Amino acid sequence: MSSRFVNPAIAAVPPSAIRRFFDIAGTMKDVISLGVGEPDFVTPFAVRNTAIDSLLDGETQYTTNAGILPLREEIVHYLQTRFEVSYAPDSEVLVTVGASEAIDIALRVLVRPGDEVLIPEPCYISYQACTRFALGVPVNVPTHAQNNFELLPEDLEARITPQSRVLVLSYPSNPTGAVMPRERLERIAELAIRHDLFVVCDEIYAELCYDGFRQPSIASLPGMRERSMVVSGFSKAFAMTGFRLGYLCAPAEIVRACARIHQYTIMCASRQSQVAAWNALRQGRETDYAEVSRMRESYDRRRRLMVKAFNEMGLPCFEPKGAFYAFPDIRHTGLNSEQFCERLLKEQHVVCVPGSAFGPSGEGHIRCCYATATDSLLVAFERIKAFLAGL
Amino acid sequence: MNGHQKRVLDLLNENCRIPLEQMAVMLGMDIQEVAGIIDTLEKDGIILSYRPIINWDKAERNMVEAMIEVKVTPQRDFGFDAVARRINNFEEVRGLYLMSGTYDLLIQVAAPTLKELAQFVSERLSPLETVTGTSTSFVLKRYKQDGVVFDRQEEDRRLSVSP
Numbered sequence: 362m363s364s365r366f367v368n369p370a371i372a373a374v375p376p377s378a379i380r381r382f383f384d385i386a387g388t389m390k391d392v393i394s395l396g397v398g399e400p401d402f403v404t405p406f407a408v409r410n411t412a413i414d415s416l417l418d419g420e421t422q423y424t425t426n427a428g429i430l431p432l433r434e435e436i437v438h439y440l441q442t443r444f445e446v447s448y449a450p451d452s453e454v455l456v457t458v459g460a461s462e463a464i465d466i467a468l469r470v471l472v473r474p475g476d477e478v479l480i481p482e483p484c485y486i487s488y489q490a491c492t493r494f495a496l497g498v499p500v501n502v503p504t505h506a507q508n509n510f511e512l513l514p515e516d517l518e519a520r521i522t523p524q525s526r527v528l529v530l531s532y533p534s535n536p537t538g539a540v541m542p543r544e545r546l547e548r549i550a551e552l553a554i555r556h557d558l559f560v561v562c563d564e565i566y567a568e569l570c571y572d573g574f575r576q577p578s579i580a581s582l583p584g585m586r587e588r589s590m591v592v593s594g595f596s597k598a599f600a601m602t603g604f605r606l607g608y609l610c611a612p613a614e615i616v617r618a619c620a621r622i623h624q625y626t627i628m629c630a631s632r633q634s635q636v637a638a639w640n641a642l643r644q645g646r647e648t649d650y651a652e653v654s655r656m657r658e659s660y661d662r663r664r665r666l667m668v669k670a671f672n673e674m675g676l677p678c679f680e681p682k683g684a685f686y687a688f689p690d691i692r693h694t695g696l697n698s699e700q701f702c703e704r705l706l707k708e709q710h711v712v713c714v715p716g717s718a719f720g721p722s723g724e725g726h727i728r729c730c731y732a733t734a735t736d737s738l739l740v741a742f743e744r745i746k747a748f749l750a751g752l
Numbered sequence: 753m754n755g756h757q758k759r760v761l762d763l764l765n766e767n768c769r770i771p772l773e774q775m776a777v778m779l780g781m782d783i784q785e786v787a788g789i790i791d792t793l794e795k796d797g798i799i800l801s802y803r804p805i806i807n808w809d810k811a812e813r814n815m816v817e818a819m820i821e822v823k824v825t826p827q828r829d830f831g832f833d834a835v836a837r838r839i840n841n842f843e844e845v846r847g848l849y850l851m852s853g854t855y856d857l858l859i860q861v862a863a864p865t866l867k868e869l870a871q872f873v874s875e876r877l878s879p880l881e882t883v884t885g886t887s888t889s890f891v892l893k894r895y896k897q898d899g900v901v902f903d904r905q906e907e908d909r910r911l912s913v914s915p
Binding site: 377379380382383386387392394396397398399401485486487535658659662663665666669712714735736739 | 759762763766767770774777778779780908910911912913914915
């Protein structure tokens with residue numbers, strides 16, 4: 362009865378499709394989950410300890426809206442040295458509650474009612490929803506396994522209209538694990554400039570690339586700085602998901618507008634998370650990011666194992682060069698991705714996420730996270746094989 | 753120690769029961785290469801053994817364990833090595849370390865009963881002519897060994913599904 366009080370614009374946004382699997386999995390025992398979206402490492406001890414020390418020292422107050430300056434300075438140094446983009450710590454950085462908040466406020470700042478937001482998909486689930494919360498119109502740009510899930514300039518250009526205002530670019534990709542090579546990124550940048558698009562670049566997985574690849578930031582390309590925002594955070598590469606800490610970097614006018622929403626809605630990110638993140642970056646700088654490398658190498662071993670296992674069991678799997686997901690093709694089973702995942706969970710107690718949860722082009726695929734103990738992965742592969750044999 | 757050897761060691765140290773075939777996939781090497789590296793590491797005495805870490809309390813095998821701090825007189829030309837070799841030979845000795853600080857050797861011992869452990873100290877260790885003093889401390893409970901925490905509830909704290 363109270364539903365009439367809910368704003369129809371919000372009610373029209375469907376709940377995330379992955380929620381249902383979470384509920385089913387919760388009723389079962391002996392479940393192996395490949396459905397997680399976070400590292401299986403605990404935050405490095407020294408980083409956790411920084412948060413503890415901060416609490417013991419009584420640092421329990423608000424911080425400045427933009428985040429503590431030493432953290433912003435470390436972020437700037439980090440982006441400059443690792444991704445060749447430079448920002449001013451005092452005016453071009455905003456520390457947020459996870460990269461998620463950054464995406465939300467970025468779209469609210471950039472999108473006017475009716476503006477179109479170009480979203481290559483399959484992609485992280487919040488871009489479309491946040492666009493609609495901002496009263497914009499999400500425009501899906503499909504990407505496909507045969508192109509390594511890279512965004513093709515022609516596919517993007519075909520969907521650009523006079524209403525197009527923002528492009529959300531997220532590589533390495535959740536859910537596909539795809540990356541964008543520099544040459545292709547340069548052509549996307551040309552299009553953005555030609556059509557006066559602003560690019561929100563979600564680089565949360567940028568540290569997690571394999572086989573020697575490094576994901577260039579589109580903001581580092583000529584002419585792009587003024588029309589780009591780098592969004593990132595500490596959840597993935599630094600294994601700090603529960604700290605909820607991210608940031609956005611962009612030209613000062615944009616950051617100032619983002620800070621306006623942030624100051625009225627959030628005030629500031631948790632102080633303990635900020636000091637912990639500051640120490641994660643500081644230690645990274647002093648140790649050449651040894652902890653990040655250690656975790657990346659561990660993911661890489663399991664990535665190879667998972668990709669080979671899927672290919673051998675007859676689920677063709679494109680080789681992901683980033684993030685910690687494999688995205689095998691399940692089309693020849695005759696099941697759609699939702700049916701496949703539901704039956705796999707009920708029959709063999711393995712959780713995967715249907716590709717369709719990440720956009721229409723994800724249909725026919727399932728997202729499998731390899732950030733799980735090797736022994737569990739090996740058992741999960743056996744169970745999936747048994748499931749396929751029983752189809 | 754080259755890069756490949758180090759990568760093999762890192763993986764074995766994490767889990768040495770992964771089949772060779774899967775190890776090769778994980779490391780991006782072929783099986784023969786991994787097998788060859790492991791062979792070399794064994795021959796070079798870098799890998800000494802593959803053994804489980806066992807929580808004996810749960811296995812219902814009762815052993816009395818102790819750490820013994822030992823002061824010894826180093827021997828001319830041999831230093832501490834000669835006496836260490838003697839002590840190594842006792843089967844009760846599970847670990848033996850040369851230490852800095854107020855004593856010289858730390859011996860980790862285990863025996864089926866308190867009496868046997870006491871006999872080891874009084875009848876085998878102390879009579880060694882170079883041993884000038886011992887201090888025995890019994891292990892009451894084991895919380896962590898070789899980086900493995902005992903009695904941890906091995907639960908994955910992550911949500912089973914997250915975006």
